[in-house]
Amino acid sequence: MKNTYFSSSDILEMESRQRAAFINSLSGFKSASLIGSIDSNGNTNLAVFSSVVHLGSNPALIGFINRPDSTSRHTLENILETNCFTINHINAAIYKQAHQTSARYDKTISEFDATGLTPEFSKLLEAPYVRESQIKYGLEFVEKYELKINGTILIIGKVVEIIIPESCLLAHGAIDIEKAETIAISGLDSYHTTHQLARLTYAKPDKMSEEIS
């Protein structure tokens, strides 16, 4: 394929919406999650995020990136108020409702009501889960970093409970997220199902890793 090249100044000179679409697709496929939160008055909030990232397994830590000025600012405010949130995988049946949560609703309007998704509560956390999501987990807020370079916020949560379909738990410990129809996001607005190529054996220097059948 013929390549095209973009320099720093090419990127700088792009029209801003074009550049946002361009740079947002550069990082590869992204996780597709709905983050559920609640304020101290009991107002629930739900927002789509594609920046959820694994930070560690012991303790189990997950992070995500938030912009204070974005439509997801209520998520950040709620988490700092009530110290908890939920992460709910987006699947092929609910991706349109999930995307709709990115509209700029007033704080008094719950995205659950606006999109038709169903809030569900555990005994442990105040923050709402999404009933229609198959894989979901609850987190306690633990740390927040403001990135100096552009003011975005990294929020870190500790996983305190996990709910998954029993049939999606694999023998070696992993969750079969493809079986649960979890999808992936590209850029700002493109949603994708997946097809497994293979699992590969743990890589060692002295022999090439192989497919696990």
Added chain:
Amino acid sequence: MKNTYFSSSDILEMESRQRAAFINSLSGFKSASLIGSIDSNGNTNLAVFSSVVHLGSNPALIGFINRPDSTSRHTLENILETNCFTINHINAAIYKQAHQTSARYDKTISEFDATGLTPEFSKLLEAPYVRESQIKYGLEFVEKYELKINGTILIIGKVVEIIIPESCLLAHGAIDIEKAETIAISGLDSYHTTHQLARLTYAKPDKMSEEIS
């Protein structure tokens, strides 16, 4: 589907490799990237990462998570030494070689030589690109955060050049990463191709977003 529930203590009591596989699949589908770097003596390094995350478009900023004690520690050392790195999308043709870069090679052994991938250099950066990767970009190191909670490192780079196939650039600015056969990762060892469900229109409060045809 019947659900199964894991509490904090269930997670704590899991066997460590099982827990790593479990928690690593919890964040959803992950980007599949090879990070190329070089030390001040000219030794190249290449390592698979699934933690690359978009941080901002203007300026264009990308982050990734690194563990100082992991097989990818040379990536971190090199970036701090030479202040640059490359990110190369993993596609279906090279995912086995990409996975193999996670083996614990000595610092004097280049993963390019060990896996058969081909280093390629731009005029701008010292760090090597991967010839077999279709979508690739170069970054200048800008910030580093050590996360207090578990000592992992967030590295932030500013995008300074981008190389993509001309045929993968879409009219609205995004890159068609599915056309470039970029893949996604689940957990520690599972590789996936994708199939686009749809692109959706920008969400507004007063009407449901729709498919873009």
